[in-house]
Amino acid sequence: MxxxxxxxxxxxxxxxxxxxxxxxxxxxxxxxxxxxxxxxxxxxxxxxxxxxxxxxxxxxxxxxxxxxxxxxxxxxxxxxxxxxxxxxxxxxxxxxxxxxxxxxxxxxxxxxxxxxxxxxxxxxxxxxxxxxxxxxxDRPAIGGLLPTEKGLCVMLDLGANILCDATNLFEFSIMGSSFAKTVLGKKSPSVGLLNVGEERNKGHEVLRSAAAMIEEGGADLNYIGFIEGSDICTGKVDVIVTDGFSGNIALKTAEGTAKFFANMFKSKLKSNIFGLIGLFIASPALLKLKKQLDPRNYNGAMLLxxxxxxxxxxxxxxxxxxxxxxxxxxxxxxxxxxxxxxxxxxxxxxxxxxxxxxxxxxx
Amino acid sequence: MxxxxxxxxxxxxxxxxxxxxxxxxxxxxxxxxxxxxxxxxxxxxxxxxxxxxxxxxxxxxxxxxxxxxxxxxxxxxxxxxxxxxxxxxxxxxxxxxxxxxxxxxxxxxxxxxxxxxxxxxxxxxxxxxxxxxxxxxDRPAIGGLLPTEKGLCVMLDLGANILCDATNLFEFSIMGSSFAKTVLGKKSPSVGLLNVGEERNKGHEVLRSAAAMIEEGGADLNYIGFIEGSDICTGKVDVIVTDGFSGNIALKTAEGTAKFFANMFKSKLKSNIFGLIGLFIASPALLKLKKQLDPRNYNGAMLLxxxxxxxxxxxxxxxxxxxxxxxxxxxxxxxxxxxxxxxxxxxxxxxxxxxxxxxxxxx
CATH class of the missing domain: 3.40.50.10950 (Rossmann fold)
Structure with a gap:
């Protein structure tokens, strides 16, 4: 072909x-x-x-x-x-x-x-x-993997398209779902549109139109509705669909927060002898955590x-x-x-x- | 008056x-x-x-x-x-x-x-x-406090205005700066516009126009340019200016990531006897950290x-x-x-x- x-x-x-x-x-x-x-x-x-x-x-x-x-x-x-x-x-x-x-x-x-x-x-x-x-x-999007409480999820667009229309978001949802099927092996990946609230009237017109297109379009998508920023890491959905601006902000905010948390954690423990001892004793368990959250383990974004x-x-x-x-x-x-x-x-x-x-x- | x-x-x-x-x-x-x-x-x-x-x-x-x-x-x-x-x-x-x-x-x-x-x-x-x-x-915005590696910062809009024009963002930068002066006691708070990159050509037209308005407007602002999601928690700026959509996504993503990290941390340590012992010994240091990141300590957003x-x-x-x-x-x-x-x-x-x-x- x-x-x-x-x-x-x-x-x-x-x-x-x-x-x-x-x-x-x-x-x-x-x-x-x-x-x-x-x-x-x-x-x-x-x-x-x-x-x-x-x-x-x-x-x-x-x-x-x-x-x-x-x-x-x-x-x-x-x-x-x-x-x-x-x-x-x-x-x-x-x-x-x-x-x-x-x-x-x-x-x-x-x-x-x-x-x-x-x-x-x-x-x-x-x-x-x-x-x-x-x-x-219409337009390609960058789809990547993120760790969640339940494993990995797919998020797109991570920054290729700063402004998107409803058709773009609709196409992203199909592409993201296919990505989750082929890379994560999910049979019917759940898909959510990133918004400022779960209610149907939330957000702007482009998002509401995209939701309508996904619901009415007959696509074979397991669409569950709008999700919020706080849902990204919980693994509420397998595929998070958003425009490249919000996707980039969300991804970098999540990375920055994780780094902030890890730095604060280390500096607090190292500032105190009991903290240091605790850190030493717990280190095998902490290494496991570090490995699980290691960004190298979910490297590889696709230009979908x-x-x-x-x-x-x-x-x-x-x-x-x-x-x-x-x-x-x-x-x-x-x-x-x-x-x-x-x-x-x-x-x-x-x-x-x-x-x-x-x-x-x-x- | x-x-x-x-x-x-x-x-x-x-x-x-x-x-x-x-x-x-x-x-x-x-x-x-x-x-x-x-x-x-x-x-x-x-x-x-x-x-x-x-x-x-x-x-x-x-x-x-x-x-x-x-x-x-x-x-x-x-x-x-x-x-x-x-x-x-x-x-x-x-x-x-x-x-x-x-x-x-x-x-x-x-x-x-x-x-x-x-x-x-x-x-x-x-x-x-x-x-x-x-x-x-023109329009009020919700301005709130967030913890960073250097203390607290101000972010606005956290969700009042889903769509914003350049004038709105310009006004938010003035209001956010005043908020940082009065609440955080900063003399000349640094201000950044949230974007997908630091370069001047990044993002969409509204952001570039807002940046031009802030730079040329003669406002007494300590404007440092565009910042990224990864800069929010580092304390790179005192005031993060963005529209209510991105602000809400960034805030909730940061909260969600912090929660995810804390949950993973706890469950990993508790799954292992050495982790448990380490956790116990380090608990005073960890309590300090918990207190520092306690959202109650930065509760209180203003409808600016x-x-x-x-x-x-x-x-x-x-x-x-x-x-x-x-x-x-x-x-x-x-x-x-x-x-x-x-x-x-x-x-x-x-x-x-x-x-x-x-x-x-x-x-």
Missing amino acids: VKENNPNLVRDTGRRAVIALDAMGGDYAPLSVLKGAEIALKDNSDLKFKIFGHRDKVLPLLGNYKSVAEASEFIHTEESIANDEKPTTALRKAKNSSMFLSIDSVKHGEATAVVSSGNTGALMAISKLSLQTLPGI GLNGIVVKSHGSADEVGFANAIKVAYKLSKNNINEHIMRDMVASGHSLETDEFLSEIEG | VKENNPNLVRDTGRRAVIALDAMGGDYAPLSVLKGAEIALKDNSDLKFKIFGHRDKVLPLLGNYKSVAEASEFIHTEESIANDEKPTTALRKAKNSSMFLSIDSVKHGEATAVVSSGNTGALMAISKLSLQTLPGI GLNGIVVKSHGSADEVGFANAIKVAYKLSKNNINEHIMRDMVASGHSLETDEFLSEIEG
Whole structure:
């Protein structure tokens, strides 16, 4: 189904997982990329990689990671895009960069997904230009994982779209639900719209229209209504849908509060001898907690709505974080997330342009 | 300066603190109100109260709080407004309610401020109708206190205005700065606009226009630029300005994350014998932390921008929380917050309607 000349067809993964790795993006690349690939291979031995990077930086290291070298094809790229580069500059020098070429390999069906710790703005800009959006999807959104009292949840949009209309939010709810199905293995993920209260009359017109679209649209969504900021961490829903402004604020506020709490906790305990002793004795239990809340364990956000799987790893991700992003790309590839999205779009009666796609996957 | 017939004049407190207490609002009223008044009196012996409530509920208890009885005037009110009452219903039966009559006493200059743990929507609706906004202020906002690594900060709007324009945000920055001066005693509080990044081109047009208004407006503000959700808890700024939608999401997300963290922490430690022992030994240090982060210690949000001081206490506030809300009302009264706001409005060249007010306070 890889037909790049027909944008109305959806790139298929063929249930394989061939992951294009941008080996030049992020603070610890290329080492974190190679080490991360080695970790991910241990859990998923059928993984294949295409590693894009500069030969002088990558090849001297690659020999140290035998399993990775065996599962990989290496592609030399002259350029790389800096973390602080503006998307416009990045686009100009894109053609020879590891980021562009790794995305390009998804476009041409040589890889089933790409993972990059590079510049988010550039990744989104190049991916949109190269892969384009899925048929019927207006705008891509960034969907990521967050820890809750019940496990992990999905939140989108985390910052790609500052202003959204009701249709965008409706499409986000379908894409987020598909993400939760394929990555978290939820059969019927519950979906909530982030608002300032649960009552139907709360919030602004865009939210109320989106709620009406989701309720009436016939989409096969387990929509439970509006949720509040305080519900994010309780695990009340599996998928939290919001615009990129509120999503970014909520995500960063949650991260900041967790850090604040951890800092206060440490400084209070360390200021007092009994606190120090208690800290020492309780440390195995606290290490478990630290591990459970470790952001590396839920690294790997997807640029949802593109006609191809693009996974964004955090810029400061180390090998453990990068391995997780690869695992996300693996699940998305093996479970064909974009097929899920298109099926749900068609079920919702929302997108008519997808008939051609559907007749193909059903026929 | 109390001239209710001239809305262009600002209600003055005369640097006194006569606090009208809605003794019927909130989950633990009237007991929390009377006990809270007693606590607040210990720190501020020049406090005076006007207690509004039903005689059958309040008078049997009042005798137990001698210092409060001596500092108070009691006013019987037939009605009270339920916590879940809609603002429209509340407005209909308002005239004889403890909430309406306590606000009314501010309107008539009999009290310098009102404190209520009752229904926020009703409190805002009645206050707006009764007190009206300050000259030149378009819309009131809810400004509250939050703990940070450096102490307390002010955030507004916490939910009164779902959609805001640049002028609203500009006015919020002046009001928030005045709040930080009068309640936190900051000489030149730093002000930041909540956004998805620090760069000037980030966010939407309303935010960029508001930033331009603040920078060019000549207001005497210590404006430092855009801040992110992750900066809220670090204490990077004293005043966080945002619309009521994002403010509400950020506040509730922070509260939810703190609760999540505390729950995870407790359950992890209690699941393990060493964790339990450590918890026991460290408990004095942990109690200190708990006290520092206790939401009761920063209870008391102001409905900023009204021509009269209205303080909203949390609906579930106990006596300690309510005492704090009274202390906020005390500081706002003694320091004449609305005079601060009007001076800063005039200094910003933003409001010309305030000339009459200014000539009065300066003459």
